[in-house]
Amino acid sequence: MIKRHFTEVKEEPSGLAGIKGCTVRWLISKDQGAQRYAMRLFTLQPDGIIPLHQHEDTEHEIFIVEGQGVLDNGREQIPVRAGDAIFVPAGEDHSFVNHTRQPMRFICVIPL
Amino acid sequence: MIKRHFTEVKEEPSGLAGIKGCTVRWLISKDQGAQRYAMRLFTLQPDGIIPLHQHEDTEHEIFIVEGQGVLDNGREQIPVRAGDAIFVPAGEDHSFVNHTRQPMRFICVIPL
Numbered sequence: 001m002i003k004r005h006f007t008e009v010k011e012e013p014s015g016l017a018g019i020k021g022c023t024v025r026w027l028i029s030k031d032q033g034a035q036r037y038a039m040r041l042f043t044l045q046p047d048g049i050i051p052l053h054q055h056e057d058t059e060h061e062i063f064i065v066e067g068q069g070v071l072d073n074g075r076e077q078i079p080v081r082a083g084d085a086i087f088v089p090a091g092e093d094h095s096f097v098n099h100t101r102q103p104m105r106f107i108c109v110i111p112l
Numbered sequence: 113m114i115k116r117h118f119t120e121v122k123e124e125p126s127g128l129a130g131i132k133g134c135t136v137r138w139l140i141s142k143d144q145g146a147q148r149y150a151m152r153l154f155t156l157q158p159d160g161i162i163p164l165h166q167h168e169d170t171e172h173e174i175f176i177v178e179g180q181g182v183l184d185n186g187r188e189q190i191p192v193r194a195g196d197a198i199f200v201p202a203g204e205d206h207s208f209v210n211h212t213r214q215p216m217r218f219i220c221v222i223p224l
Contacts, residue, residue: 001185001206002199003192027197028173034199036223037149039173041197061140061151063219065177073113080115085139085153087114087146094113107175109221111148 002032006041014042014050021048021098030112040108044069044098052095058110060088067104070097114144118153126154126162133160133210142224149223156181156208156216164207172200172220179216182209 009025016022022044029038044050044067052074068081074093080086088094098104121137128134134156141150156162156179164186180193186205192198200206210216 001183001201001204003183003190003196005193006195006197009197027175028199032199033201034171034173036171037173037221039175039197039221041175059146059148061146061149061221063139063151063153063175063177065175071113071115078115081117083118084115085118085121085151087140087144089113089145092113107219109149109151109173 002028009041011043016050016053018051019049021045022050034112036112037109038112040110041065042106042108044096044104044106046098046101046103048098048104050096052093054091054093057090059090060086060094061109062086062088063107065105065107067098067102068100069104070099071095072097114140121153123155128162128165130163131161133157134162146224149221152220152222153177154218154220156210156218158210158213158215160210160216162208164205166203166205169202170222171202172198172206172222174198174200174221175219177217177219179210179214180212181216182211183207184209
């Protein structure tokens with residue numbers, strides 16, 4: 001069993017092209033013994049942008065932990081806030097922006 | 113894509129023997145299109161107990177969203193609080209208690 005506070009986990013830039021004001025912490029992944037799926041924590045700063053993109057074979061299970069923002073699925077803009085759970089099936093467009101003055105943090109679980 | 117706030121999701125008693133003051137919401141599972149893993153939100157009320165147990169083939173990826181409590185792995189008692197990520201490998205004992213006056217909520221992701 002491994003326990004660690006998210007603030008103890010290395011904060012890394014996200015590699016997605018065009019991304020702005022966003023970092024990722026790999027909370028639970030292969031290094032912790034996970035084999036089937038990984039839990040990451042994203043922080044999207046005020047005015048941060050995760051541009052519209054998709055992943056062919058990778059679904060997302062997301063939970064907004066803190067703050068709020070707007071999710072765009074390529075067709076509509078959907079306000080999201082702490083306590084929201086979001087399922088993004090593989091292949092579906094998605095983007096996030098944070099136009100507030102507080103960071104937005106969210107858990108995002110992906111297959112390994 | 114599906115978005116729903118956790119308060120919109122049916123709150124159910126957990127079926128674990130000996131459990132007290134604990135409910136579960138299945139935020140993202142097969143009904144939402146998930147195929148590989150499910151995201152649940154547990155609420156453990158003040159004086160709530162999830163007794164020591166294990167799952168032979170099921171690992172847990174946990175993130176404490178709110179509150180605090182104590183995790184017992186059968187050997188030691190480990191304080192946990194909002195922002196902690198916990199990996200419980202398949203077959204490892206685990207229990208939670210909440211001795212505070214506030215609910216503890218945590219995300220727990222399991223394989224489907």
